[in-house]
Amino acid sequence: MSIMPIFDADKCDGCGLCVTVCRCGALAMAGNTVTVIEVANCGWCTDCELVCATGALQCPFEIVSIESVA
Amino acid sequence: MTFHNGQCVGIILISFLSLQFDMTITTDNLGKLRYFAGLEPVQLTGLPQLFSERTFLKGQTIISEGDYDDNLHFVISGVVKVFKTSTEGKEQIIKLVRPGASFNDIAVFSSGPCPWSAQALGSTITCLINKKDLLPVMKNNWLVALNVITALAEQSRILLTLIADLSFKNVTGRVAKILLENSSPRPDGFPRLTQYEMAAMAGTAREVVGRSLKALEEGGAIKLERHRIVIADKEYLKQLAGFD
Numbered sequence: 001m002s003i004m005p006i007f008d009a010d011k012c013d014g015c016g017l018c019v020t021v022c023r024c025g026a027l028a029m030a031g032n033t034v035t036v037i038e039v040a041n042c043g044w045c046t047d048c049e050l051v052c053a054t055g056a057l058q059c060p061f062e063i064v065s066i067e068s069v070a
Numbered sequence: 071m072t073f074h075n076g077q078c079v080g081i082i083l084i085s086f087l088s089l090q091f092d093m094t095i096t097t098d099n100l101g102k103l104r105y106f107a108g109l110e111p112v113q114l115t116g117l118p119q120l121f122s123e124r125t126f127l128k129g130q131t132i133i134s135e136g137d138y139d140d141n142l143h144f145v146i147s148g149v150v151k152v153f154k155t156s157t158e159g160k161e162q163i164i165k166l167v168r169p170g171a172s173f174n175d176i177a178v179f180s181s182g183p184c185p186w187s188a189q190a191l192g193s194t195i196t197c198l199i200n201k202k203d204l205l206p207v208m209k210n211n212w213l214v215a216l217n218v219i220t221a222l223a224e225q226s227r228i229l230l231t232l233i234a235d236l237s238f239k240n241v242t243g244r245v246a247k248i249l250l251e252n253s254s255p256r257p258d259g260f261p262r263l264t265q266y267e268m269a270a271m272a273g274t275a276r277e278v279v280g281r282s283l284k285a286l287e288e289g290g291a292i293k294l295e296r297h298r299i300v301i302a303d304k305e306y307l308k309q310l311a312g313f314d
Contacts, residue, residue: 003296003297049265050276060262061299062298064254064298066293066302068254
């Protein structure tokens with residue numbers, strides 16, 4: 001299962017900006033809100049988080065040292 | 071005001087999760103809290119009854135700036151974000167409170183309103199003790215009083231460091247410091263931070279954090295791997311952060 005941006009439907013105002021900036025088709029409108037589709041090629045560009053005015057989309061990073069992923 | 075069924079279920083669920091649970095407050099886990107470190111088990115006897123436990127969902131507000139709350143809160147599990155919000159809605163994260171540490175100390179000991187807000191960064195369990203129950207414990211045990219003084223002094227140091235960082239360090243240096251202080255020894259470590267949260271910690275805009283991360287990557291200090299920031303050159307990052 002691929003990790004995808006975190007979506008909070010309660011905060012979404014249905015503006016659809018995130019869908020327009022998504023480069024990989026991971027976001028789509030479903031009525032007046034957004035749905036996140038699990039795709040393999042989401043590059044974590046974080047543009048959806050950037051354009052979301054209500055904070056409904058989050059792209060968190062884990063921060064690790066190189067030794068722990070080697 | 072009327073609520074739809076779904077809203078009612080949500081409100082009931084949040085209220086239920088914020089209610090008191092006294093399942094995990096034991097002398098064992100009280101001994102792991104900052105204020106009670108170094109106490110003998112026998113000295114902790116009777117303390118659990120003074121605490122109540124609360125569970126919060128990710129994003130749930132625990133304390134709002136300006137509230138009057140004379141409870142001292144401790145994090146049992148999860149992470150709590152302590153922050154101030156400007157009149158324009160800009161957020162400045164003061165600190166992240168991890169298991170064992172406390173928050174709301176200033177409001178409890180200065181008897182004023184809460185100077186900042188607290189929010190659960192993920193699913194979080196806290197326990198709290200009221201000021202009227204805490205003060206006799208401090209009065210009867212000098213070690214608890216000393217721990218409180220030490221914790222408050224450490225908080226003063228954090229605030230002074232934050233003032234110095236905001237005044238004297240450039241943004242890339244502040245971002246480097248945030249990465250070092252929030253890196254996990256294991257890949258599934260916690261917390262995960264968004265660029266908005268890093269910006270709020272660094273006292274800058276999200277876009278500036280994005281540029282700083284790119285600059286750090288170009289300089290070889292970090293590698294950006296999808297949802298992961300890998301610290302590739304810790305010594306260089308320390309140098310940028312101004313660590314000795």
